[in-house]
Amino acid sequence: MAAELGGLAWPARVQIWDAALAAVRGYFREAGLREVSTPVRVPAVAVEPFIEPIAAPPGLLATSPELAMKRLLVRGSGPIFQIAHVFRRAEVGDRHSEEFHLVEWYRLGADLDPLLADVEALVARVFAATGTNGHVPKTWQRARFGDVVTATCGARLRGDEGPDALVAALPPALAAEVVAALVPAAGADPAARTLMAWTAFFTAWSDMFFETWLKGHEGTHLVDFPAPLAALAVTDPERPWLARRAECHVGGLEIANGYVELRDADEQRRRFAAVNELRRAHGSAALPIDDEFLTELPGLPPCAGIALGLDRLITLAACRTRLADVSLALAGG
Amino acid sequence: MDVSELRKNAKVQLDGHPYVVVEFLFVKPGKGQGLYKCKLKNMITGAVLDRTWRSGERFDPANVESRKMQYLFKDQNGFTFMDNESYEQVALADEIVGDDSAFLLDQIAVDVLFYNDRPVGVTLPSHIVMTITECEPGVKGDTATNATKNATVETGHKIQVPLFIREGDKVKIDTRTGSYVERINT
Incomplete structure (x- = not known):
C-alpha cells in the first residue's frame, strides 16, 4: 500500500518539484499560453459556501487566482496560465493543506473539451518528467453526474429539483443529510435553500458513494453538474438544469475543477448573494463581493478555465497518498 | 470551539464524557462541505466510538x-x-x-x-526497571518446553522471566502489557 512508503527524502522532493514545475511550464509554453503571476493578497475572493479565506489585512490571501486572471482576460491577455500559491483556512489533512499550488489556465472559446484534453496530457507529462513510478491513467472516461448518481445510489435527478423534490428523490440516508443541513437555512430565500440542499447532497453522496465508485476507475471527468452547483460556470443553453462544469479525478483523488466561464454579471451577483445567504445561515461570515470584478465581467471573452492541484498531482506521481510525503514545507505541512 | 480546531489528540467533551481524538481524517469533496471524521476514545472508560463533524459545527473541549x-x-x-x-x-x-x-x-x-x-x-512510563525479589532457581534439567519461570518484583507483581534471571537482577518491564522485556546489566 502506497501510504506505507512514507515521505520522500529531501533530495528526491526537490528533484520531483523541479521536474514537475518544468513540465507544467513546458507544456503550456508549447501550447501557446502565456504565464502570469497575479497578487497573492487580494481585496476579495470568489464567494464559495465552504472555502474559507485567510485574512491578510487590508485584504485576504487568494483562495484561487480566478478573479484576477479573468480581469487579465478582460484586458486582452489571450490564453494564460499560472502556477499560483493559494490558501484555504482550516483545510488540513492527508490530502489537504491550508497552503497549496493551483495550476490554473484559461483558453478562449466556450468549450470544456480542450481543457480536459490538457488535463490528460499534463498528467502524463508530469508523471513522465518526474521519472517515478506513478500510475498514469491509460484511459480516461467521461461520466455524467446524473448517471453516476443513479448508478451508485439509485436516485434519478435532473439537476433543477428544489429542496423538497431533491429530498423526495434520494434514498433515506442521503435524504436525512439534506434535511439536517436545511434546518439552519429554514428562513433563507429559495435560491439559498436550493444551493444548501444540493451542496449537502453532493457532500454526503461523495462521502458515502462517489469516492468508492471512483476507486474502480482510473481517470475520470465528471461532467454535466446540476445547475445549483454551477458556482462560476454557465448553465447549458440547451439543458438549463445542467452546468458546464467538470471535475477531474485520478486514482480516486480529485485533481481539477473547470468551468465554461459565466460572463453574466447579474447572474454571478445573484449566485454570490445566495452563497452569502447560505454562509450566514450556517454561521459563517458573509464574504465581500468583488464589485470591480463584477463590473468588468461582461467584458470577459468567451472562455473556459480550470484549476489543477499541483501538490496532489505530484503526490500521485510519487505513488504516495499524503501531500506531506512530497511537500517542500519544512514545518508541519 | 470550531471543528477546524480538531486534531489528533484533541480532547473533546461529548454526552458528558471526556474523549481524546485517536484517529482524525479531514475529507472535503470538491467544493462541498468539509467533514472531520474522528475516532474517539473515552478517557475514563477507554470505550471507542466514531463521530463525524461538518465544517462550521462546534465542539466542546473537555476540561x-x-x-x-x-x-x-x-x-x-x-x-x-x-x-x-x-x-x-x-x-x-x-x-x-x-x-x-x-x-x-x-x-x-x-x-x-x-x-x-x-x-x-x-x-505510567511505558517501560520501567524493577528488581526481582523472588524467583525459582533456574535448575538445569527443568522441562525444556518451558523457557520461562515465575518471578516476583519489589511491588509484589508476578511476572514470567527467562530461566537465567536471578534474585536481585534488575529487569525492564513493559507497563502496558505487564511483561518482561530484558535484563538490565548493572
Missing part, C-alpha cells in the same frame, strides 16, 4: 489536563501522589489506579489525568 506527579505512598485513602510543581498531594482511589498499582515504585514519575479538576487516571 482535562495532565499533571506530572510523583508517587509517594499508599494508605487507607488510596494512592497518594505529589505534584512536581506545586507539591500539592492528591490521593487516588484504588479503582482509579487499578492494575497499574503493580508498577508504582516509590517516587516513580507519572502523568495524572484530571477531568474537571478531579483525578481520573494515571499514565
